[in-house]
Amino acid sequence: MITRRDFVTTGLAVGGATLVGLQRASAQDAPPIVRPKSNESPPQGDSSFTGVVTPNGASLPHVMRDGVKEFHIVAEACVREFAPGMEVKCWGYNGQTPGPTIECNEGDHVRLFVTNHLPEHTTIHWHGIFLPSGMDGVGGLNQPHIRPGETYVYEFTLRQHGTFMYHPHADEMVQMAVGMMGLFIVHPKHPRKNQIQRDFAIMLHNWQVNPGTYRPDPSIMVEFNMWTFNSRVFPGTDHLVVRTVDRVRIRFGNLSMWNHPIHVHGHAWKIVATDGGEIQEAGQWPETTVLVPVGSTRDVEFIADAPGDWALHCHMSHHTMNAMGHAIPNTLGVDQRGVAEKIRSLLPGYMAMGESGMAEHQDHAMQMAGPKNTLPMMTGKGQFGNIEMGGMFTVLKVRDGITSYEDPGWYAFPAGSVARRVG
Amino acid sequence: MNPRLVLAVACLVSLAGCAPMTKDRGFGCVRNVVAARAGLDVHWNQGTPAEAQVAERIRRVLSRSLAADDVVQVALLNNRRMQASYARLGIAQADLVEAGLLENPVFHVRPRWPDSPPTATNIELGVEWDFLQALMIPARKQLAGTRYEGVRLGVTHEVLTFVGQVREAYYTLVAAEQLANVMRVVAEAAEASYELAERMSEAGNVPELDLQNQRALYEEAKLEYARARLESLDARERLNALMGLWGDQTAWSVPAQLPEMPAIEASIVHLESAAIANRLDLMEAGREVEALSAALGITRNWRFLLFARIGIDSERDTSGQWLTGPELQVELPLFNQRQADIARLEAELQASEDRLTALAIEIRSEVRALRTRLLLTRQVVERYQAVIVPTYQRIVQLSQEQYNFMLIGIFHVLEARKEEMRTYRDYVNQVRDYWITRARLERAIGARLTENAGSADINIPAATDSDQGPASQQIPLKPEGSDP
Numbered sequence A: 001m002i003t004r005r006d007f008v009t010t011g012l013a014v015g016g017a018t019l020v021g022l023q024r025a026s027a028q029d030a031p032p033i034v035r036p037k038s039n040e041s042p043p044q045g046d047s048s049f050t051g052v053v054t055p056n057g058a059s060l061p062h063v064m065r066d067g068v069k070e071f072h073i074v075a076e077a078c079v080r081e082f083a084p085g086m087e088v089k090c091w092g093y094n095g096q097t098p099g100p101t102i103e104c105n106e107g108d109h110v111r112l113f114v115t116n117h118l119p120e121h122t123t124i125h126w127h128g129i130f131l132p133s134g135m136d137g138v139g140g141l142n143q144p145h146i147r148p149g150e151t152y153v154y155e156f157t158l159r160q161h162g163t164f165m166y167h168p169h170a171d172e173m174v175q176m177a178v179g180m181m182g183l184f185i186v187h188p189k190h191p192r193k194n195q196i197q198r199d200f201a202i203m204l205h206n207w208q209v210n211p212g213t214y215r216p217d218p219s220i221m222v223e224f225n226m227w228t229f230n231s232r233v234f235p236g237t238d239h240l241v242v243r244t245v246d247r248v249r250i251r252f253g254n255l256s257m258w259n260h261p262i263h264v265h266g267h268a269w270k271i272v273a274t275d276g277g278e279i280q281e282a283g284q285w286p287e288t289t290v291l292v293p294v295g296s297t298r299d300v301e302f303i304a305d306a307p308g309d310w311a312l313h314c315h316m317s318h319h320t321m322n323a324m325g326h327a328i329p330n331t332l333g334v335d336q337r338g339v340a341e342k343i344r345s346l347l348p349g350y351m352a353m354g355e356s357g358m359a360e361h362q363d364h365a366m367q368m369a370g371p372k373n374t375l376p377m378m379t380g381k382g383q384f385g386n387i388e389m390g391g392m393f394t395v396l397k398v399r400d401g402i403t404s405y406e407d408p409g410w411y412a413f414p415a416g417s418v419a420r421r422v423g
Numbered sequence B: 001m002n003p004r005l006v007l008a009v010a011c012l013v014s015l016a017g018c019a020p021m022t023k024d025r026g027f028g029c030v031r032n033v034v035a036a037r038a039g040l041d042v043h044w045n046q047g048t049p050a051e052a053q054v055a056e057r058i059r060r061v062l063s064r065s066l067a068a069d070d071v072v073q074v075a076l077l078n079n080r081r082m083q084a085s086y087a088r089l090g091i092a093q094a095d096l097v098e099a100g101l102l103e104n105p106v107f108h109v110r111p112r113w114p115d116s117p118p119t120a121t122n123i124e125l126g127v128e129w130d131f132l133q134a135l136m137i138p139a140r141k142q143l144a145g146t147r148y149e150g151v152r153l154g155v156t157h158e159v160l161t162f163v164g165q166v167r168e169a170y171y172t173l174v175a176a177e178q179l180a181n182v183m184r185v186v187a188e189a190a191e192a193s194y195e196l197a198e199r200m201s202e203a204g205n206v207p208e209l210d211l212q213n214q215r216a217l218y219e220e221a222k223l224e225y226a227r228a229r230l231e232s233l234d235a236r237e238r239l240n241a242l243m244g245l246w247g248d249q250t251a252w253s254v255p256a257q258l259p260e261m262p263a264i265e266a267s268i269v270h271l272e273s274a275a276i277a278n279r280l281d282l283m284e285a286g287r288e289v290e291a292l293s294a295a296l297g298i299t300r301n302w303r304f305l306l307f308a309r310i311g312i313d314s315e316r317d318t319s320g321q322w323l324t325g326p327e328l329q330v331e332l333p334l335f336n337q338r339q340a341d342i343a344r345l346e347a348e349l350q351a352s353e354d355r356l357t358a359l360a361i362e363i364r365s366e367v368r369a370l371r372t373r374l375l376l377t378r379q380v381v382e383r384y385q386a387v388i389v390p391t392y393q394r395i396v397q398l399s400q401e402q403y404n405f406m407l408i409g410i411f412h413v414l415e416a417r418k419e420e421m422r423t424y425r426d427y428v429n430q431v432r433d434y435w436i437t438r439a440r441l442e443r444a445i446g447a448r449l450t451e452n453a454g455s456a457d458i459n460i461p462a463a464t465d466s467d468q469g470p471a472s473q474q475i476p477l478k479p480e481g482s483d484p
Helices: A004-024 A174-176 A339-346 A361-367 B004-016 B029-038 B050-060 B068-079 B078-102 B131-202 B208-243 B271-278 B279-300 B338-405 B408-446
Strands: A064-065 A068-083 A087-091 A102-105 A109-116 A126-127 A151-157 A164-169 A183-187 A198-207 A227-228 A240-243 A249-253 A260-264 A271-272 A289-292 A296-303 A308-314 A379-380 A385-389 A393-399 B107-110 B124-128 B308-316 B322-330
Touching: A068 A102, A151 A393, A164 A174, A164 A249, A164 A271, A164 A296, A183 A198, A183 A249, A198 A240, A240 B078, A249 A260, A249 A289, A271 B068, A339 B322, A339 B408, A361 A385, A379 B050, B029 B068, B029 B078, B029 B131, B050 B068, B050 B131, B068 B078, B068 B131, B068 B208, B078 B131, B124 B131, B131 B408, B271 B338, B271 B408, B279 B338, B338 B408
Parallel strands: A068 A109, A102 A183, A198 A249, A240 A393
Antiparallel strands: A064 A068, A068 A087, A109 A151, A126 A164, A164 A183, A198 A227, A249 A296, A260 A289, A260 A308, A271 A296, A308 A393, A379 A385, B107 B124, B124 B308, B308 B322
C-alpha cells in the first residue's frame, strides 16, 4: 500500500521529470483547439473505462504525443442557453460552461495547454489532483498569471483516480461566477470490482442573472437566482437514461457557493468516493440524498432496479425554482376580490396572484409578458400536467430492455400502477 | 337790442364751429384694434338693442366646451370692469369737445338812477368776449385730441392686457382640472395599495407597521388630490369673475386636457422691434409726451397775452343820448410772464420722455425674457413628451412584467404607477407654463404670435390713422441687429 509519504516522494520525482517536459513544450506544439458539441460521444479508442456522460456537455478530445496525453484548453467567453428562452453571456472553456470534461486514466502523463482568450489574466487550478506545487495553478503563488493571448502548459502524471475539478485561481470570484469550471475525471488503473454501465458527471453551480439581463452578476455572495446542473436549468436539463439493473455512477462536483443535498427518487445510493479518494466499502452507507459541499465532489453509485421516471433534484426547494422575487409581499390566503378590479383599472392586465398558493403561476406565466431573457420561476410539463420546477431538477429514466440511451420519452406506467382519484 | 351788438355775437358763434359728442365715444376704434390684434370682438354695453344679441351670443358660446378664444370672447363682451373702463372714452371725449367750445360772451346791463335832475335812468349795456381764447382754440383742440387719443390707446391697451390675463386664467384652469384628474389616479393607486395591505393584514400576512405605512401614503395622496381639486375650483372661480358670469351661467366646461403645443413654433425673430412698434401703452406714453409738448408750446406762445377781451358797450346817459363804443381789456405782463407754468410743463415733459424711454426698455427686456422662457419651456415640454413621460410609462410596463414573473410585489408596481402620474403632473405644469408664457409674450408684443411669419406679419396694420403715432420714432430704437 502506498503511504502518503511514499506518494509525495514519488510525486516529487515525477515532478522533476515534468520540468524537462515543460521546457520542451511550446505553444506551436499545442493540439488544435476543439470545441466539442454538447452530448457528443465520449472520446473513442480507449475502452479501458466506461466513458463519462456529461449531461448537456461533452468530454474534451486529446492527442497522444510521445506517450503524453495532450489537451488544449481555451479560456474564453461563450453564450450558454440555460433553457430555451434564456441565454447567458458566460466565460468558460472551449466554448462552453462547464468546460468540457477531461477524462484520463490513472498513471497517464498529461500535458494541458491553456490558452487565454479572456480580456483578463487567468490560471487553472486542478482541484484535488496531487501534482507538483508549481502545477497547482494559484496565480501569484504557484505561477505567473496567464495573460490575455498567452498559452501556458501544465504537465504532470496522474497518480490517483477519482472525480476532480478544474477552475481558475485568478480573479476566481468573478471568473467562477460567470461560469469557468469543469470536471476532471481520472479512471482507475485497475478494473473495478463492480463494472459501471452508466457514468454521469454533473457540475453544480449558482448564478445571479438579474431578470431582464444576460450576464451573471459576480458581486452576489448569497442571493443567487439560478441553480444549475452543468449550467442548465430544468426543463433544459438532459434526463439521465439508464437500463434496468445498470450499475449507475453519478459524479457531482460543486463550485457554487451553497451546499446542495441532491436527492434521488425510487432508489438509494452510496457515496463511493470524494475528491479525496475512494471510500472503503465498510464505510459506505445507503442514502437517498447526498450532500455535496461547496468545493467538493461526491461519487454515488446505485443499481437502477426500479423502472419508471424518477425525479433527481437538489432538495433545497428554492434551488428547484428559476428566478423569483424573495422579498415579494405574501399574498397567500389574501382575498383580493374588489381590490383586484381597482388595481386593474390602474394597471390593465393585472392579475391577482398567490391567494391559494403559487401553483397557478406556471399557467399565468404562459399568458403574461415577463422580463426579457427570463424564465418563469416554475415550468416544465409531464404527461400528467405541470411539473412546476426549475433549476436543479432532472429526471432519472429507468427502462427495461432498452438498447439505446436515447431519451425514451415519458414512462409507460403499467396499468393500475399510478395513484388514482378515488374521492 | 342794438343791431351791431347782435351781429357781433352771431359772428363769433359761427366762427368757432362745434365738436358735438359722437355716440360711440370713439369705441369703434378700440373695437377695430382689438379685432385686428386679438382677433376678437368687444362690445360696449350702452343699452342698445344689440345687447340682446350679445347675451344670446354669450349663451351660445357657453354651451360648448370652451376654447381659450371662447373664454376671452365672453370676458370681453361681459366683464363689467372692462365696461367701466370703456366709460373713460366718454370722459376723454367730453374733454375734447369742451376744448373746441368758444367761451361764451358776457353781457352786462347797468341801470343807474340819478339823485338829482335830470332824472332819466342811465343805462349801460355791453357785451364782452374773451377773443384770445377763441384764437387759442385750434391749439387747444389739437392738445385735447392728442390726450383723447392717448386715452383711447390706453383703453385699448387695457383690453389687450385683459385678454392676456383671461388667457392665463384659462390655461391655469384647464391645467388645474387636468392635474386634479392626475392626482385622482395617484390617490386611487394609493387607495388600492392600502386596501390590499388591509386584506393582507386580515389574512395575517403583514405586520401593522406595513399597514400603517400604506395608510400614511394613502392619506397623503388623498390630501394631494384635495389640494389639486381646490386649486381647480379657485381657478374656475377666477374665470367666472373674469367672464362676468354668475348664477346658471356658471355651468360651463372646458376640455379635459390642455391643447397640444403647435408643432411649429411661432416666428420669434424681431419681436423686440415688433413690440416697440405695436405696444399701445408705449404709444399712449408717446401721446402724453406730445400733449405736454403742445401744452408747453401754447403756454410759451401766449406767455405775454393770456387775457384779452373785446366788447361793445352802449350807454344811454341821463339826457337820453346813446353813447356806443368798443372795449378792449388786455392783461399787462409786468410781473407774471408764465415762468412758473413753463417751468412746470418743461419738467413734466422731461419726466414723460423719461417714462417713455423707460417703458420701451422694459418692454424690450420683457420680450427677451419671455421669448427665452417660451423656447426653453418648449424644449422641456418636448423632452417630457419624447423621453421623460415614455420613460416612466415604460418603467410601469417593465415593473408589471416583473410582477407577472413574481419578481417584485404589486406595491412596487402601484408605486411606479404613482410616480408615472406624478411625472405626468410635472409635464402638465410645463405645458401650462408654455401656454401662459405664450399668452404673456403676446401681451408683451401687443399682438398674436403667428406660426409662419417674422416681424412683418406681427406688425398688425393699425385700425385707424390715430394708431400710427410718432411714438415708435420718438423713442430710441436699438439697431435691428440686437434682435436675434
